[in-house]
Amino acid sequence: MARNLNGDGHIRVASEEETKSKFYKYAKEIGCEIEYVTLYRKYADLISKCHNEKERDDLRSLGALEITNLLFGSDEIHIVK
Numbered sequence: 001m002a003r004n005l006n007g008d009g010h011i012r013v014a015s016e017e018e019t020k021s022k023f024y025k026y027a028k029e030i031g032c033e034i035e036y037v038t039l040y041r042k043y044a045d046l047i048s049k050c051h052n053e054k055e056r057d058d059l060r061s062l063g064a065l066e067i068t069n070l071l072f073g074s075d076e077i078h079i080v081k
Contacts (some may be wrong), residue, residue, distance in 0.1 A: 026071055039066050 014022070020040070027036035043063030050056045 023067065023071060030071070032070055035070055036067065039063065039070060 024033070024036060027033045040063075043059060043066075047056050047059050047063075050059060
């Protein structure tokens with residue numbers, strides 16, 4: 001999620017844990033902490049039970065879209081693989 005362009009031109013991509021923590025803090029700030037946790041758990045549970053890699057990728061995309069919509073009010077997301 002978060003990218004920092006260092007002086008040497010390299011891009012640092014935040015880890016999943018860093019991103020999850022930042023999103024949680026933001027959700028708390030804007031008053032949708034419960035909704036965020038519910039969505040995160042919903043998709044984490046679905047992904048953990050799914051054994052098809054294509055379906056897991058699709059679930060990740062759907063989860064990212066729903067969380068983006070919740071936190072930022074957008075229904076568009078760009079997923080780069």
